[in-house]
Amino acid sequence: MELRLTQFRPRTGPYEHRVVQPRQPLRHTSLREPAPIGMLMGDHDGLSRLAGLFSFxxxxxxxxxxxxxxxxxxxxEGCGELVDLVLAHSEAGLxxxxxxxxxxxxxxxxxxxVRTDEARTERHARAWLERPYDRGLLxxxxxxxxxxLIGGREVLAQAATxxxxxxxxxPRHKRVVKGQSAFMAGLQNELEPTRGGGHxxxxxxxxxxxxxYAHFKRPGR
Known part of the structure; x- marks a missing residue:
């Protein structure tokens, strides 16, 4: 997948950081603060680009x-405060x-x-799944x-998938033609448990x- 980004080089004290953003905003994608359950809702473009951004x-x-x-x-739909999203590898030191x-x-x-390598992402995600008792979490x-969301290569790849x-x-879900959202996946096993228990x-x-929504057609229709 090709990702068109904007790159920044901000500094904190003597340290320079590399920050990237999507060049075009994900206009129809939103994230409700997970407290403890959040909702990320997006169209095909937004979810596809997020998959690429996690892979990157x-x-x-x-x-x-x-x-x-x-x-x-x-x-x-949904309730809770809208928030931005930041992804980083553990080694970025953020x-x-x-x-x-x-x-x-x-x-x-x-x-x-940049271009992402979907086959490599799949391999890393599979490696994370095959190691259930000794794998990094976000x-x-x-x-x-x-x-x-901060973690290692394999768990970020798993989230990308x-x-x-x-x-x-x-887009193949029946209810979406009426403008309703459809739950498709979730991040739970990938996230570190909350300290002190709870949900x-x-x-x-x-x-x-x-x-x-009248303009939306399910694939194959």
Whole structure:
């Protein structure tokens, strides 16, 4: 998959960071803060590009992927605060408390085009699934109206496959032709458990076409 991005090089003290954003916003994709259950709702374009962005984050160990979602077209389903999304490999060394300063430093960016390798992503995801008792999980937290997912290559790749599945099969769901959302996948086993117990954290991944719904046709129809 080809991803068209904008690249930034903000600094915090003596350190330079690499931050990328989608060049075009994911206009019809939104994320409700997981507290503890969040909802990520998107159309085919948004979910497909998120699959690519997770795949890119998995193999770009020193890159921070920022997906602005608060400015999306507000969804007419779900409740909770809309938040942005940040993905980072564990080796990027990102602390969520740093993010407001980094975000303020995102000035003029430069165009960047990258290609993801879906076969490699599938291999890494499969390796994560085949190691149920000794595999990395995604650290997650919400800070400064941003939801952070930080982890290793294989678990980020596994998350990428969940978004790819939702993008590919969501348009085939019967109810979406009426403008209803369809739950397609979720991130739960990939997320670290919440300290102190309570309901396990989860992000529901839902497909929903953008209006006007009369223009939407299921594949093969």
């Amino acid at each position: 984050a998995a193999c770009s160990r020193h890159t921070i992927v920022h997906v602005p979602l608060r400015g999306c077209v507000p969804p007419d 602390r969520p408390s740093q993010w407001p300063e980094l975000r303020r430093g995102l000035g003029h960016g430069t165009p960047l085009t 650290r997650h937290t919400t800070h400064a109206r941003t939801y952070f 969940a978004f790819a599945y939702a993008a590919g099969w969501g 396990p954290p989860e992000v529901l991944i839902c497909f929903k076409p953008y209006p006007p």
